[in-house]
Amino acid sequence: MMSDEYLVDCNIDDDEDEDNEEMPLYLSPHPPPPQFSSSSPSITPQPSLASVDIRDPYGVNQHLKVEFSDVLAEPVSTHTYDRVWVYSGIGFESGRIWGYRCLTVLCAVPVSLLSGCLFALLACLHIWCVMPCIQVCHTCLPCVRSIWMSVVNIFIRPFCESVSRCCTGVYVSLSKD
Template identity: 85%
Template sequence: MMSDEYLVECNIDDDDDDDDPEDEEGMRLYLAPHPPPPPQFSSSSLSVTPEPSLQHFDTRDPYGVNKHLKVEFSDVLAEPVSTHTYDRVWVYSSIGFESARIWSYRCLTVLCAVPVSLLSGCLFALLACLHIWCVMPCIQVCHTCLPCLRSLWMSVVNIFITPFCESISRCYTGIFLALSKDIKT
């Protein structure tokens, strides 16, 4: 079964009007209409507070976040060619599956959608507040203090750790290991 995302809408105008311009050989030139500008560039998007409209609710998943949730009857239940039930049983099963899926989803969203969206909004507001007022200032403090701390750490390493490691390495440079295999017969 082909999904709807591969279907292309073709608008064909069969009118024989001679309104279309022609080139020098008499061939018709078909001018494509200009698409509307993106919403961020249109003059209506320059208002301070956008008004919610029903057009915003037509596309509820514009970025395809939940593509994996497109479940149909044939995705869940399928009969092989060798075994088939009665056609009416298959049709009524499909109707029952789709009806139960749709109405269960609708009932659950009536009960859960508003509270879950309120909790999600509060959670994301809390995360944004923490990020803006706690995380980013801490990162900026670290970036500001890091050069001082780096020079202090380099001094500690050069004064204490480097001489200690060099003296240990010089002690062990005089040791030679010779491995031999004793064969006893």
């Protein structure tokens, strides 16, 4: 049997109206990420560093919710001892939780610092390099288009018309011998 310290009490209410009234604004339906939001940014609640309880407000990492039964499962035909199964589940959950905590203690600050620097670099390149180049291309594109059309009309079009006139006199006939 599993000890009581690993059991979780789940209260299930059938009345949905009460749940919606008690639920804070930031929990009832999650707003879309800012890049997919159609409303103005002032209306969409933004997560802050002060909210420690809600660390994934947009549900970005829903695919990482892994439980013991998602990874290990015994078919009906083969079962191990109940204690082995319970202790395996406890070991899995403890290893997953404490492994994550230890790795985040070692990696979270350096990786977040590097990620912040990477996104700052990407933002800087986009703002100061990519967008000016795109605007220059949009500005010069009509001139380039007119030059390209002149080249096509002067050189390529007469060549293609000559080749087509030469090929119009070619007849292919198939016969059985």
